[in-house]
Amino acid sequence: MTVTDLSASEYAPFYAGYVDLVPPGITLRTALDDSAAGLAEYLNEVSEGGEDYSYAPGKWTIKQTLQHIIDSERVFAYRALRLGRHDATPLPGFEQDDYVAWADLSRREFRRMITEFEMIRKTTIALYNGFGEEDLKFQGTVSGGTVSGGPMSCRALGFIICGHTYHHLKLFRERY
Template sequence: MTVTDLSSTEYGEFYSNYIQLVPPTISLRTALDDSGALLIDYLSNVPDERVDYAYAPGKWTIKQSLQHLIDSERVFAYRILRLGRRDATPLAGFEQDAYVLQANLSNRPFERMIEEFRGIRKSTIALVSGLSAEDLQFSGMVSGHSMSCRAMAFIICGHTYHHDLLYRERYAL
């Protein structure tokens, strides 16, 4: 399955920017592997003195942005689990800025955060790999929009590609 298999009715319009960042010719599994590897490659080369750098006032630091990626992937994987198990209970959104502000990052080693992201991505891959094609097509209400499991998995990839691009363009090392 590739991102071109998705219908625009499988996700909210807000997520189309993320969907569009996934290369159209690669499989979901390859997109999960590739987006994670690209991000980890970048983050592994961030010098310690740069992890608290923000490219503009009011923007997240490199470390905060990674925490956002960790939190977001956990939330989306939970949503995939719920829908993959055919739980049609509407799922609420989450306030990403509040999550980042509540995370106590001052004493968290950046290297451990990278390892945490790596572990979460492995878990996401295992979750998605364990779902059937029918499970992945199941849709439910997420943040007020009809969303399919497979769309959420591609959104995880696109969201990671998005932040990788931001890191490379705006947090240039």
């Protein structure tokens, strides 16, 4: 399955920007591997102390952005688990700014956070490896329907996970 196999009805327009960042023709597994490797490679090149850089006042630092990526991956993977198990219970959204604000990053080591991201991505890959075709096509409501605007498929969520990572990698390369 590739991103071009998705129908626009499997995700809300809000997520189209993420889906569009996934290169056409590559499989979900390849996109999961590639986006994680690209992010880890970039982050491992950040010099000591560079993780506290922000490109503008009020914008997240590299370290805060990495925490956001980690938190988001966990939330997205939980949503994927629910959809992959054909659970149609509407899932609530989460406020990303609150998550970052409440994360006490002063006691977190940046290099360990990179490792944490890599480990979480491996569990996301393992989760998706366990889904069958019908599981991947199952649709449910995520973000309380407010952001998503309607049903989302499990497979679309997988590509959104990749696109979210590509999105932040693109921002890192352009602004940090």
